[in-house]
Amino acid sequence: MTTPNLSQLKNQSLIKQSSFVNGSWLSSKNSFDVVNPFNNESLLQVDDIEITQVEDAVSAAKSAQQAWQSTTAYERAAQLKKWGELLTENLDDLALLLTLEQGKPLAEARGEIKYGISYIEWFCEEAKRVYGDTIPALSNSQQVIVTKHPVGVVAAITPWNFPNAMNTRKAAAALAAGCCFIVKPSELTPLSALAMAELSLQAGIPKGVFNVVVGTNAKAIGEVLTTHADIAKFSFTGSTAVGKLLTQQAASTVKRVSMELGGNAPFIVFDDADLEAAATGLIAAKFRNAGQTCVCANRIYLAESIKQPFLAIFTEKLKQLTQGNGLNDVQLGPLINQAAIDKVTELVDTALSEGAHIHYQGEASATGYPATILTNCNNTMEIAQNEIFGPVATIFSFDNEQSAINLANDTEYGLAAYFYSQNINRIMRAANQLKFGMLGINEGIISNAAAPFGGVKQSGYGREGSKVGLDDYLETKYLCLGNLSY
Ligand SMILES: NC(=O)c1ccc[n+]([C@@H]2O[C@H](COP(=O)([O-])OP(=O)(O)OC[C@H]3O[C@@H](n4cnc5c(N)ncnc54)[C@H](O)[C@@H]3O)[C@@H](O)[C@H]2O)c1
Ligand SMILES: N[C@@H](CC=O)C(=O)O
16 A cells, blocks of 8 residues: 655645745644545644734735736736646646545546646636627717726635635636635645645746635634625635525625535436446446535436346446545545545435435445445435435436436536436437536536536536636626717
8 A cells, every 4th residue: 555645746845834825825823734534644734824814815915906907818828827837747746635635546636637727728718808898889979888807806715625626717717817816725625725826936926816825714714705895706615505604794795706516416317328328427427536526426316117227237337446545546535534424424324214225335445435326215315405425326216207307406406417318309308407507418527627617506606617707707897988079
């Protein structure tokens, strides 16, 4: 077994132990441990930011805002490009750091870093495409022009499950639009964000433009970031429960708000599906990051007529996945911490008491949860209405197309949904009726910087990535020029 250790990083300058504000590394009185989820050992102690230092970060971003928004889109794009290139040069180290603090297998960590970089690459191009409008006027003596402007300082809070990409997806859009940015990553995975800050410094991004505040007092830090009058926009990725609270807080100063929240994705296999392709898609959609992904399949609806053959193929594929230390050749890493294991255990135990059966269960490492298939599930079970966030596939069945769609929509969430069918008419009927922001149709992996990522219902609002991804960071101004004579 490989011994997890930060000393394995080739570029030791990526290992940072304190918040990054105004181009400098802050020190504070208290510190906290960043723990490797595979063995629960401390990787590093990181300074726990003081609240006055979070306020300093806001002041730094505010001071840098005018100069940053006065740069041309081409200048901002060049700086972002350099940042992205440095992330690429350090891809191996960033992936190792990510696996050490988050646990996902190294191959997935590499994939996440590339995915994170793809947002930087995308937004440095989109920066050059912030267009306005001219609109036909009400009279010949008028000209009507619409211009776009950065909203101002942006603050963000991000989760532990994608410690790189959830930061670049927001930061690259904000910086490209001309907004200075402060992010509070999860206290469970601050090291990836701090390594990104070091590379922003090396890329020459001016001080105050990109700031990272790390600390354990999420509530107090969150209060500053959601209520400070000098922050114009707040962007959150995390659970729906915390998102609701932060939305309320941000209302006190009427901030622009984006919410990328939890999901409860249905995965429907219709009777005309290619079963082999559907089982491969389900392995990807369910077991990516050991099931700890907002778009992970959470409820698997199988047409009664294909249930047994599909389960046979799916179970065989699942048996091939190995679990353990993400630094070794495994497909399933640990869960993030004991609380996550306890939550999955409780959901499974409750489902069993409500009538579910264990169809398959693999072996788990001490800090993982075994890959599990539960059959005989129904929508009234607690496990059907909650994000499992673990490697547990819950199997439901249906007898006709409309009931599958109705069951899939029977959730307060609306992030992603998946379905497999080879009938184009059915595909269009289902696509039109499913109430989700993103659909994987005969596809289990939908992440793409060029596509609009986001949900409906209690999965939030706003879209990240794509040609609309800059909109949340821009104000629209209407200019009505009158009394013209020409
Ligand atoms: N929709 C998306 O794009 C997307 C992407 C990734 C994760 N998620 C969701 O994130 C959740 C998993 O992440 P998590 O467990 O880190 O979520 P979480 O909501 O517990 O925490 C997210 C962030 O919020 C902070 N936080 C927690 N309580 C806070 C408070 N009272 N005030 C201010 N900040 C607070 C945490 O420190 C962390 O940085 C899942 O629900 C998942 O679906 C959604
Ligand atoms: N997996 C998502 C992030 C949510 O967890 C993505 O692909 O962007």
